[in-house]
Amino acid sequence: MTTAEASREPQQGRSRASYERMLTAAEKLMVKGGNDDFTLTEVAKVGKVSIGSIYLRFDSKDDLIRAVHARVLARIDADQDRMMQKIDEQAATLEDFARAFVDAYAELLKSYSPVLRPIMFRAIYDESISALGRDSAEKLTRQAETQMLRYASEFGRPDHARLVSNAFRMIYYTLARFLGLGSSPEAAHQGNWEEIKEDLAIMCAAFLRAPGPS
Amino acid sequence: MTTAEASREPQQGRSRASYERMLTAAEKLMVKGGNDDFTLTEVAKVGKVSIGSIYLRFDSKDDLIRAVHARVLARIDADQDRMMQKIDEQAATLEDFARAFVDAYAELLKSYSPVLRPIMFRAIYDESISALGRDSAEKLTRQAETQMLRYASEFGRPDHARLVSNAFRMIYYTLARFLGLGSSPEAAHQGNWEEIKEDLAIMCAAFLRAPGPS
Amino acid sequence: MTTAEASREPQQGRSRASYERMLTAAEKLMVKGGNDDFTLTEVAKVGKVSIGSIYLRFDSKDDLIRAVHARVLARIDADQDRMMQKIDEQAATLEDFARAFVDAYAELLKSYSPVLRPIMFRAIYDESISALGRDSAEKLTRQAETQMLRYASEFGRPDHARLVSNAFRMIYYTLARFLGLGSSPEAAHQGNWEEIKEDLAIMCAAFLRAPGPS
Amino acid sequence: MTTAEASREPQQGRSRASYERMLTAAEKLMVKGGNDDFTLTEVAKVGKVSIGSIYLRFDSKDDLIRAVHARVLARIDADQDRMMQKIDEQAATLEDFARAFVDAYAELLKSYSPVLRPIMFRAIYDESISALGRDSAEKLTRQAETQMLRYASEFGRPDHARLVSNAFRMIYYTLARFLGLGSSPEAAHQGNWEEIKEDLAIMCAAFLRAPGPS
DNA sequence: TATGAATGAGTATTCATTCAT
DNA sequence: GATGAATGAATACTCATTCAT
Numbered sequence: 001m002t003t004a005e006a007s008r009e010p011q012q013g014r015s016r017a018s019y020e021r022m023l024t025a026a027e028k029l030m031v032k033g034g035n036d037d038f039t040l041t042e043v044a045k046v047g048k049v050s051i052g053s054i055y056l057r058f059d060s061k062d063d064l065i066r067a068v069h070a071r072v073l074a075r076i077d078a079d080q081d082r083m084m085q086k087i088d089e090q091a092a093t094l095e096d097f098a099r100a101f102v103d104a105y106a107e108l109l110k111s112y113s114p115v116l117r118p119i120m121f122r123a124i125y126d127e128s129i130s131a132l133g134r135d136s137a138e139k140l141t142r143q144a145e146t147q148m149l150r151y152a153s154e155f156g157r158p159d160h161a162r163l164v165s166n167a168f169r170m171i172y173y174t175l176a177r178f179l180g181l182g183s184s185p186e187a188a189h190q191g192n193w194e195e196i197k198e199d200l201a202i203m204c205a206a207f208l209r210a211p212g213p214s
Numbered sequence: 215m216t217t218a219e220a221s222r223e224p225q226q227g228r229s230r231a232s233y234e235r236m237l238t239a240a241e242k243l244m245v246k247g248g249n250d251d252f253t254l255t256e257v258a259k260v261g262k263v264s265i266g267s268i269y270l271r272f273d274s275k276d277d278l279i280r281a282v283h284a285r286v287l288a289r290i291d292a293d294q295d296r297m298m299q300k301i302d303e304q305a306a307t308l309e310d311f312a313r314a315f316v317d318a319y320a321e322l323l324k325s326y327s328p329v330l331r332p333i334m335f336r337a338i339y340d341e342s343i344s345a346l347g348r349d350s351a352e353k354l355t356r357q358a359e360t361q362m363l364r365y366a367s368e369f370g371r372p373d374h375a376r377l378v379s380n381a382f383r384m385i386y387y388t389l390a391r392f393l394g395l396g397s398s399p400e401a402a403h404q405g406n407w408e409e410i411k412e413d414l415a416i417m418c419a420a421f422l423r424a425p426g427p428s
Numbered sequence: 429m430t431t432a433e434a435s436r437e438p439q440q441g442r443s444r445a446s447y448e449r450m451l452t453a454a455e456k457l458m459v460k461g462g463n464d465d466f467t468l469t470e471v472a473k474v475g476k477v478s479i480g481s482i483y484l485r486f487d488s489k490d491d492l493i494r495a496v497h498a499r500v501l502a503r504i505d506a507d508q509d510r511m512m513q514k515i516d517e518q519a520a521t522l523e524d525f526a527r528a529f530v531d532a533y534a535e536l537l538k539s540y541s542p543v544l545r546p547i548m549f550r551a552i553y554d555e556s557i558s559a560l561g562r563d564s565a566e567k568l569t570r571q572a573e574t575q576m577l578r579y580a581s582e583f584g585r586p587d588h589a590r591l592v593s594n595a596f597r598m599i600y601y602t603l604a605r606f607l608g609l610g611s612s613p614e615a616a617h618q619g620n621w622e623e624i625k626e627d628l629a630i631m632c633a634a635f636l637r638a639p640g641p642s
Numbered sequence: 643m644t645t646a647e648a649s650r651e652p653q654q655g656r657s658r659a660s661y662e663r664m665l666t667a668a669e670k671l672m673v674k675g676g677n678d679d680f681t682l683t684e685v686a687k688v689g690k691v692s693i694g695s696i697y698l699r700f701d702s703k704d705d706l707i708r709a710v711h712a713r714v715l716a717r718i719d720a721d722q723d724r725m726m727q728k729i730d731e732q733a734a735t736l737e738d739f740a741r742a743f744v745d746a747y748a749e750l751l752k753s754y755s756p757v758l759r760p761i762m763f764r765a766i767y768d769e770s771i772s773a774l775g776r777d778s779a780e781k782l783t784r785q786a787e788t789q790m791l792r793y794a795s796e797f798g799r800p801d802h803a804r805l806v807s808n809a810f811r812m813i814y815y816t817l818a819r820f821l822g823l824g825s826s827p828e829a830a831h832q833g834n835w836e837e838i839k840e841d842l843a844i845m846c847a848a849f850l851r852a853p854g855p856s
Numbered sequence: 857t858a859t860g861a862a863t864g865a866g867t868a869t870t871c872a873t874t875c876a877t
Numbered sequence: 878g879a880t881g882a883a884t885g886a887a888t889a890c891t892c893a894t895t896c897a898t
Binding site for chain 6: 652656657660686691692693694695698
């Protein structure tokens, strides 16, 4: 649905199939190169589509890119929902929740990091993309908030919305940055990955529990 | 010194002056455009240097960009040193230190954010740049570590190096991300800036104090 | 009939109607843009016809354009007939006739100038179009000749056909050019329009009366 | 000088030479095709210049075209001056002058018609071109006026400026149109060329002499 | 007949890099 | 050393035409 905003998305049949091939080809090329610097000729070749067909669905290369982004973010969104549901059933204490949440979210981000990198790359200067990312993050913040509030009595400070929002931000930014730096994040950072996750969980609980500056 | 790695840096006289003008012009254009999309023709014009001269010093446009990055990071490095020295003299408690450190570092990053954005932008896919950034961060981590270790007795867990390193990482990544998102971060995020800084300080102290998972 | 030359013109029913819509849509677009730079996709949309249908009737875009031209010229032709008939009833002297003819023809051309401009535009390099235009002009010449010959006794030189033909040419070319130059001829030349008409009438009579070079 | 308006015209040496080759190549291609539909790749090949070089001198293909136009019109202008001077020395009577002027101007236009056709083609919708053409015509009108005024005592009507201006217009438009119609004007109209010139001269004198409508 | 999705050749423009002076 | 004119490969986008349904 969000995908449709920037494109003329055919609903069925052959058209639909070639439309999918375009998006998939573009996504593949984005992952491969780590950025948006693919050419439409490449998309045409990889997706077995003609250049004209691409322009039949998208007004510009930028539109195509945005559609890929939207599709990926929709996928992530769905995964986030599933993730939160699963955590909901498990967590017992604030510490448990923090650990479960950080771990699940970290792995989710990691699994998406190859696609996410070129997206975040562009988000830096394309407001419409960063807005999408923000929406996604905000939704997750609200979901996390709902669950964290079950432990609200243990929070050290009054403004719960702010606490949850900033806790989430620190987790998200740290993980994103960790995964996003360098071109082969796995190789470079693998060693500390488990430690970072553990420490983020500890940080999260400790931060929420921390009393304000006296 | 790091600058010299990717260039033939003249040590004195007229050559030196035009070399400086190249770097300054390129930096100015990077800040202006928020990315690397300037042309060498522009650099030549702004820096009052011939294109040929640029290629006399640098093997490619990429080399020039890397040199600019290195020069900026060197400047930040020096500022970081000054910053750490000043904090050293003030801080009394762990909480004091955390607050002072986060605030000073946040403002330092913010003041450099216009130059830092295009650098971080490129660091996403240019390993040699992200390595430079890592060096700078690691040095700061060591400096912070030295100082934080004065409060080591209050730490909640044994592996102090890891604690300090990850605390710093969370602070740096969160701030960097906060400043880097969108094209006019000030306008977009100004509202939460003071809150973020405060919460990062609280988080930092709480994290260092937090006992490990029992 | 001339229209049929370049097309497969259906004679009746639904086909006929969509055929008309094509021509009308194309003409509308030609007038709107002042040239032939419309796309067949636009014609299809405006005329509520499929692109395939267009190619069912015309071999190429050029054929469609030529058919539009022919249809317009046919319309002009009919108007010319009506015009000449009306003049026939009024004119008393050669001067009267010249004035009446120039004025009527000038206004006729002016009223058609929006459609005529793109046609003349193309006639410059498309021989088949300029031929059509010539046919139309020649027919009018013959009509004018028939009427002018009533004043033949007042002509200054013997070759009446040549006289009439060239008088008409000067009138037609001057008016056409006057209307065709610039993109908003009305605005640009309005001021002299009445003067030009008056002078053309004077010129016409004077030219026909003029004795040959002695 | 007018050429320089739309271009960066080098003043000497090799640059100047390749600049000339660009203009000459473009002009050649314009004459060949009868319009502006040449490609820059063709210009590069014919003019033995790189595409980049073209963009070093001109901001766009349109600028190149305008420069060609300006150069041609400058050439015509010079020829017009020479032509008027020659006529000045010869003409004795109004009829003599008219004949001499029409003949000389007709031949001048005819000799330039291959280049003029694509220029007039574009003048239809490019105001900046039609303005150039108007300037050229107006200058000629003034020159003709100066000379015709020697016969002013023979004019049939008072507003001499208008008389001369409209006489010139009729001559110019008729000749231009005569030469401009069709793609091979020589072949098509050769037969009537001498007659048209003769009749235009007769028309001119007769028109200037004609008394106003009584 | 009628449709309109698919095709892909064709073109203006940019810009890092080279090299003759 | 220094210059900056010249190069040309590379790329987004258009649109007449085709053809499977």
